[in-house]
């Protein structure tokens with residue numbers, strides 16, 4: 001795909017040479033890199049051959065009515081999710097993260113996130129047949145699922161919901177209480193059967209990560225990634241050896257909840273709490289303590305003409321070997337993420353923000369990472 005950036009202020013890219021048709025995509029996005037630049041700066045995921053954009057988009061909230069969306073899913077939210085997808089692609093972000101457990105199969109109009117992502121891709125391809133996206137999805141290591149076959153069966157179900165013939169990245173969503181060796185063997189089988197280009201884990205501790213890496217290595221398969229909770233205010237991967245092990249072994253760290261589920265955007269305050277289960281994590285007391293750091297993030301951002309969200313994401317990218325996957329519910333949110341790319345905080349700013357963040361008690365993470 002070739003693109004020429006001809007914008008000033010607005011990000012206006014002319015995409016050309018697709019079967020002789022000139023395509024124009026206009027995206028209003030202040031000081032964001034052009035889609036062609038984002039394409040150029042794709043990174044290899046660990047030791048695999050899969051190349052993904054420096055930042056991906058998390059699709060957990062798409063179709064969900066159990067954690068996000070005030071427990072309701074409706075047509076308006078569907079349209080917003082679709083425009084988040086469209087805008088991401090327009091801006092050159094083509095890496096999307098979902099999971100078999102995201103969204104709902106059941107009741108109240110909610111839809112599986114995989115089903116929606118598959119639908120958005122299919123609809124987009126009707127007008128953009130050469131679009132290439134990297135789909136990452138995940139296997140739920142539920143206690144009754146045992147053996148390598150369970151991984152293959154779940155992957156085939158995911159592939160079916162997504163409406164594709166293979167996915168780019170398949171991850172074990174969390175370590176199982178038992179059966180982990182079988183799951184890893186299932187990942188290896190999935191690669192060998194051509195169902196997936198790269199494999200990874202999620203919420204894996206350092207020792208589990210090393211074991212998984214070794215087991216796959218024996219079959220000549222690289223463990224490409226470990227997806228963990230990592231943000232300026234949740235730095236467990238820096239403290240528990242996971243980040244260092246990823247760097248040492250050449251495994252990409254995919255950072256989930258990179259803007260602390262909205263808390264690092266600065267829009268939530270003790271007077272304006274997030275809704276739903278998030279209000280129990282990001283309490284008024286916590287948000288009061290966060291204010292000092294948020295003020296500094298805002299101040300630093302102003303020097304670059306960047307928002308706090310963009311500073312928080314840039315801080316993560318600056319750690320190297322980290323691909324954040326912020327969740328976008330709307331086109332505006334997706335567009336803002338793109339502005340986190342193409343510039344860099346200084347080392348002094350990176351260190352200053354970390355030391356300020358050290359003064360804040362981290363929020364509770366997903367206990368699976370301690371399994």
Ligand SMILES: NC(=O)c1ccc[n+]([C@@H]2O[C@H](COP(=O)([O-])OP(=O)(O)OC[C@H]3O[C@@H](n4cnc5c(N)ncnc54)[C@H](OP(=O)(O)O)[C@@H]3O)[C@@H](O)[C@H]2O)c1
Pocket residue numbers: 057058059060061097098173202203227228255256257258259260261262263265267274309325326327328329332333334336337366
């Ligand atoms: N492997 C795992 O166990 C695991 C766990 C969690 C997440 N994940 C993955 O990581 C992805 C991202 O994590 P996450 O969704 O938990 O948290 P996140 O990316 O830190 O936060 C996403 C939320 O922040 C708010 N937001 C997003 N952009 C914004 C903007 N520009 N301005 C203001 N608010 C904005 C939105 O919610 P509101 O608009 O409602 O505030 C959005 O849903 C998920 O979608 C999922 O793919 C994986």
